[in-house]
Amino acid sequence: MSAPSSTAPLLRVSGLSALIDGQQVVESVDFEVPATGVTAVLGRNGVGKTSTLRAIMGLITRSGTVEFEGERIDGLPTYRIVQRGVGYVPEDREVFSQLTVAENLRLATRGGAPHRDLVDELFPDLVQRSAQRAGSLSGGQQQMLSLARTLLNDNRILLVDEPTKGLAPMIVQDVAAALERAAATTPILLVEQNLPIVRRLADTVVVIEGGRVVHTGDAGDLLDDDERTQRLLGVHTTGDDDARTDTEVER
Numbered sequence: 001m002s003a004p005s006s007t008a009p010l011l012r013v014s015g016l017s018a019l020i021d022g023q024q025v026v027e028s029v030d031f032e033v034p035a036t037g038v039t040a041v042l043g044r045n046g047v048g049k050t051s052t053l054r055a056i057m058g059l060i061t062r063s064g065t066v067e068f069e070g071e072r073i074d075g076l077p078t079y080r081i082v083q084r085g086v087g088y089v090p091e092d093r094e095v096f097s098q099l100t101v102a103e104n105l106r107l108a109t110r111g112g113a114p115h116r117d118l119v120d121e122l123f124p125d126l127v128q129r130s131a132q133r134a135g136s137l138s139g140g141q142q143q144m145l146s147l148a149r150t151l152l153n154d155n156r157i158l159l160v161d162e163p164t165k166g167l168a169p170m171i172v173q174d175v176a177a178a179l180e181r182a183a184a185t186t187p188i189l190l191v192e193q194n195l196p197i198v199r200r201l202a203d204t205v206v207v208i209e210g211g212r213v214v215h216t217g218d219a220g221d222l223l224d225d226d227e228r229t230q231r232l233l234g235v236h237t238t239g240d241d242d243a244r245t246d247t248e249v250e251r
């Protein structure tokens with residue numbers, strides 16, 4: 001196989017479908033993730049955003065094609081996909097609550113933690129709390145730890161699922177700053193319902209409805225079009241700093 005050209009998408013998803021308990025939750029999804037910047041997956045609650053990421057990672061039964069750097073990864077088990085450099089930060093954070101911050105980071109390390117300095121710089125609070133049990137961290141600190149675990153390693157792409165969900169506004173900004181910094185070197189496929197954060201971070205958007213892609217395009221173009229945003233996402237963006245496409249109230 002010839003090497004992918006510099007303009008080729010890094011990740012190409014074609015006809016991706018997925019089942020949970022026999023129910024079709026992702027239906028023939030097609031989209032591409034370019035080799036730079038942030039691609040945001042948007043959509044109302046329960047439309048299949050998380051399931052799309054989980055299907056790419058091989059965490060749920062899926063069919064269709066997923067190509068990463070020009071090679072198919074849809075037949076690989078999750079650990080092999082991660083070894084290829086696909087970093088995944090799940091929605092529910094999944095920190096080991098009985099282990100300390102330092103132990104969580106050590107367990108996540110592949111190949112000598114090449115980005116330890118970056119992680120320490122991005123998350124000084126975690127350095128301070130290195131001996132603290134992860135289960136006793138706040139939601140925001142656990143999100144930082146979950147991100148830090150993935151950012152420690154060399155990733156070719158990051159899949160990040162709702163990193164700001166349920167977080168206080170100040171922590172949301174800290175998480176966004178960390179993602180912005182990571183995106184400078186590593187492309188990100190981001191599920192995010194906080195539209196101001198999407199506007200800040202994303203270049204491209206993929207909108208999902210009922211398990212299918214219903215819109216792809218420039219992030220600014222969509223978010224500048226209030227009528228279209230309202231139609232696709234059920235929320236207005238104009239002048240609303242807290243616009244979210246879900247119903248959660250931030251704590």
Ligand SMILES: Nc1ncnc2c1ncn2[C@@H]1O[C@H](COP(=O)(O)OP(=O)(O)OP(=O)(O)O)[C@@H](O)[C@H]1O
Nearest residue numbers: 020021025043044045046047048049050051052246
């Ligand atoms: N473990 C599960 N068991 C049964 N149904 C599930 C499970 N996980 C997801 N689903 C269903 O699959 C569909 C898609 O869910 P998914 O979490 O992918 O959507 P989402 O767009 O990420 O939603 P949200 O924004 O609420 O996180 C929903 O109808 C949901 O109820």
